[in-house]
Every structure is written in C-alpha cells, then in structure tokens.
Amino acid sequence: MSLREQNKAYNRRRILAAAEQIIRAEGMDKLSMRHLARVAGVSLRTPYNLFGSKTEVLIALLQEPVVTLLTEALQLPVRDGVLQRLFAVLARVHARLAEDEAFFRGVYWQMMSSDHAEAREQAVMSAIRVSLPLLQRAQFQGEIAANFDVVALNRHLSILTLALIGMWASSLFGLDELITHIRESWYSTLRRAATGDGLVQLEHQCADALGMAGAPAPTA
Amino acid sequence: MSLREQNKAYNRRRILAAAEQIIRAEGMDKLSMRHLARVAGVSLRTPYNLFGSKTEVLIALLQEPVVTLLTEALQLPVRDGVLQRLFAVLARVHARLAEDEAFFRGVYWQMMSSDHAEAREQAVMSAIRVSLPLLQRAQFQGEIAANFDVVALNRHLSILTLALIGMWASSLFGLDELITHIRESWYSTLRRAATGDGLVQLEHQCADALGMAGAPAPTA
DNA sequence: CGCAAACTTGCAACACGTTATAAACTTGAT
DNA sequence: ATCAAGTTTATAACGTGTTGCAAGTTTGCG
Numbered sequence: 310m311s312l313r314e315q316n317k318a319y320n321r322r323r324i325l326a327a328a329e330q331i332i333r334a335e336g337m338d339k340l341s342m343r344h345l346a347r348v349a350g351v352s353l354r355t356p357y358n359l360f361g362s363k364t365e366v367l368i369a370l371l372q373e374p375v376v377t378l379l380t381e382a383l384q385l386p387v388r389d390g391v392l393q394r395l396f397a398v399l400a401r402v403h404a405r406l407a408e409d410e411a412f413f414r415g416v417y418w419q420m421m422s423s424d425h426a427e428a429r430e431q432a433v434m435s436a437i438r439v440s441l442p443l444l445q446r447a448q449f450q451g452e453i454a455a456n457f458d459v460v461a462l463n464r465h466l467s468i469l470t471l472a473l474i475g476m477w478a479s480s481l482f483g484l485d486e487l488i489t490h491i492r493e494s495w496y497s498t499l500r501r502a503a504t505g506d507g508l509v510q511l512e513h514q515c516a517d518a519l520g521m522a523g524a525p526a527p528t529a
Numbered sequence: 530m531s532l533r534e535q536n537k538a539y540n541r542r543r544i545l546a547a548a549e550q551i552i553r554a555e556g557m558d559k560l561s562m563r564h565l566a567r568v569a570g571v572s573l574r575t576p577y578n579l580f581g582s583k584t585e586v587l588i589a590l591l592q593e594p595v596v597t598l599l600t601e602a603l604q605l606p607v608r609d610g611v612l613q614r615l616f617a618v619l620a621r622v623h624a625r626l627a628e629d630e631a632f633f634r635g636v637y638w639q640m641m642s643s644d645h646a647e648a649r650e651q652a653v654m655s656a657i658r659v660s661l662p663l664l665q666r667a668q669f670q671g672e673i674a675a676n677f678d679v680v681a682l683n684r685h686l687s688i689l690t691l692a693l694i695g696m697w698a699s700s701l702f703g704l705d706e707l708i709t710h711i712r713e714s715w716y717s718t719l720r721r722a723a724t725g726d727g728l729v730q731l732e733h734q735c736a737d738a739l740g741m742a743g744a745p746a747p748t749a
Numbered sequence: 750c751g752c753a754a755a756c757t758t759g760c761a762a763c764a765c766g767t768t769a770t771a772a773a774c775t776t777g778a779t
Numbered sequence: 780a781t782c783a784a785g786t787t788t789a790t791a792a793c794g795t796g797t798t799g800c801a802a803g804t805t806t807g808c809g
Binding site for chain 3: 533536537540571572573574575578
C-alpha cells in the first residue's frame, strides 16, 4: 500500500474511532460532523473526502461489528439442520444487540433516516446477500420445498427483518419485542416453504417461546 | 366555534393546502418551512404555533386522505368473510397509493425519518387501532382460533405492515413489491391463526396472485 | 369604548449537513 | 532537487429545522 493510501486509511480509522467514542461517551445527538472532525483531529472537509457523507461514515462504522457478528454467528455449532441455524443466528444477534442496544439503535437509525438513498440501498442489498446461501443449503437438504423460489423467499425474509429493525431503530419498541416480531415472521413465512425435516425444526422453534400466539399453530 | 378558533382552523387549512400544492408542484425537497410559510401567506412562526413541528404538519397532511381511504375501504362489499375483507382493503389501498405514489411516499418518508419520536409513535398507534375490530370480528365468527391472542396478532400484523411501508417510503422498492410483501406476510401470519372458514378464505387469496412462492403452501 | 389575553409577525439567532474556494502541505516520479 | 499530482486545511457560505424575543394585531369581555 502506498504512503498515500496508508495515510488515508489512518485518517479513516481515526474518524471511525472518534465517531464511536463520541456516540458512546456523549450520545448519538452529539455526533455532528464538526464535532467529529474536531475529536478526530482532522478538518471538517476530511470526513467528506474520505467517506462522502455522514451516512457513509455510519455505514462504515456498522460494517465491521456486523460482519464480525454474522461470520461468527454463522459458524455456531448446530445439531439439527439449516433452519435451526437461522434461529441460532438470530439468538446470537439478539445477545450482541443487547450488549450495545443504544449504540446500534442510534447508528442504524441515523443511517436509515438520511437522504442518501443510494448508500442505504447498497447497505441493504449486502445484508440481503448474507442469508441466501443458508436458505439455498436448506433447500438442497430438503428442508425447503424444491419448487420454492428461494431467492424470492430470501429477499422477502430479509426485507421483513430489515423493516422490523428499522422500526426498532425508530424507538417504536424495545429489543425484546423486535426479536419476537422477527421470530414470529420467520416462523410464519418459513412454515409455508418448509417440508419434512424443516417443518420439524420449525415446530421446535415454535415450542421454544413464540411470543404472539396463545396456542401452537393449528395442525390442520 | 369562536372567532379565534375559526382563524386558527383557517390558517391550518391554508398551511396544509400550501404544503400539498408545493409537494405536488415542486416536489418534496422543496417543502421547507420558510417556503411553506411564504406560499401559505403566513409567517414562519405560525406553522410552529399551529402544528408544533414539520413532522406534525405532515402527519396532519396524511391524516385526512388516510382516514377517508380507510373508512371507505372498510365498507367495501365482501362476499365471504372478514379475512377476505382484510385483503380487499389492501387492494383498495394499493389502488389509492398508485394514484399518488410520489406524494404518499414522500410525505410518509419525511414523517417517519424525523427526530420527533413521540409524534411518530402516536401516528403508529392510531394506525394499529384501525385493524383490531376486524380481527376481533374474525375471531368472533370463528375464522380465527378462539384461543389466539388477537390483540397481539393485530399488533404484529400492523407493525409488519407499517415496517414494510417504511421501507417502501425509503425508496428501497416500488409499490407493487410493497403490496406483494404485505400480502405475503399477512397470508403467512394469518395462516397460523385461521381455522375452518378462515383458512378457506386465505387459500383463496393465495390462489389469486401471491408473488413469492413457486408453489401453493404445503398442505401437510 | 377600553383593556387584557391570545395570537401572529418580523427578525435574529443557533446548530446542523454540505459545498466551494483557495492556500498549504505531502507524496511519487523525474 | 524539482515539479506535478493528490490531499488536507481553513474559511466562508448556503439552506435547513427550530427557538427566543419584542412588537404588532386581533379577539373576547366588562
């Protein structure tokens, strides 16, 4: 890497570190570009040169912990099958979000409520890509019906999930309710697509602790 | 109504009319408070006096068409039952949104991406209240299992729907895909709760045109 | 009418995200 | 060392939502 690139990378890291520190120590509403630049020891223009906008700073700030969390969660040991793995990932994400609820909520909120539609769209699309291999594997192993359009299924599930995360980020409910809604919609949606062993795994999830229903799903 | 109240109501109407005109003629991004005040023939301070914030102006702007649309849609003639009525309402809403897509999208987006969490929460809560009577009636008529917590079911469905609308408003996909996601999630969720006649109505909806699936739901 | 309360107006101000401009600095290659 | 290209910096500016303040206007009441 050339010296030029090294310096840019160094400034990028300083800016992201400053952003995280400000959010943790002073709160999301104190994260202005002027303050960020001052804390990072950099001019106001530099974050714009290196990231493009405040939104893209926040996207970069989320990327590292999210990638770390997902790659770790996707390797959790699982006994039964692929669909169970999905819910195990959700549980891991739940635990991680609980550790840093205010941080993730604030960053995600500001990120999603900005004008920069293109930057948001890119972030969302990369999120949709994460879960596709899992669902494809589930279909390959016969947990999902062979004639189901698994790409559309994945898109639907991802969009549902991100939409619910967006409402959580907008402070309309707490983390526990968010996870309940996600579990509920994953369960309901996958129940349409699952077959055989997949259905067994799903009913196991339902028996665990599905918040909404007064009763397990009707078996007719 | 006292003269004082009359004048306030008159100014409110002028401001809302000006807002609508600006959005339609010049686009959402031209709707600044200064411009709005100028077009409405009113001082910058007055919208704040009468509504409190830009967010609340937009909420007021949405309220009238939304209430009109929903009260009309809820009285649509329906042959079969309550669950079918839900999907009929959705179809009516779809048609209305299609007439004014940019308008509704822009207003909803600005409304939901503001800082005023309380105002947003109030709007969301009133939206949740709309569908509850229908679901309660469905349960009363045996279309939904008697032991299902219909209040939680309604909250879940409403939040799913609003979350998806939020993603549509943020320009992540178009109106047709929005309706597909809503139909899909309503169908999947209600299939857990429906019994007897309710299930029959749902399968009728599924046969209509459910976008995602390559196949009808597995009958096991 | 006359007076107090309610309301609107005009103006300045604040902090914000973002951009333009021009000067200073750093790097890479000759 | 020199020079051009690439980056950062300082400063000012624009338009934004929102608020404070003092003056002006309108309304309701005696």
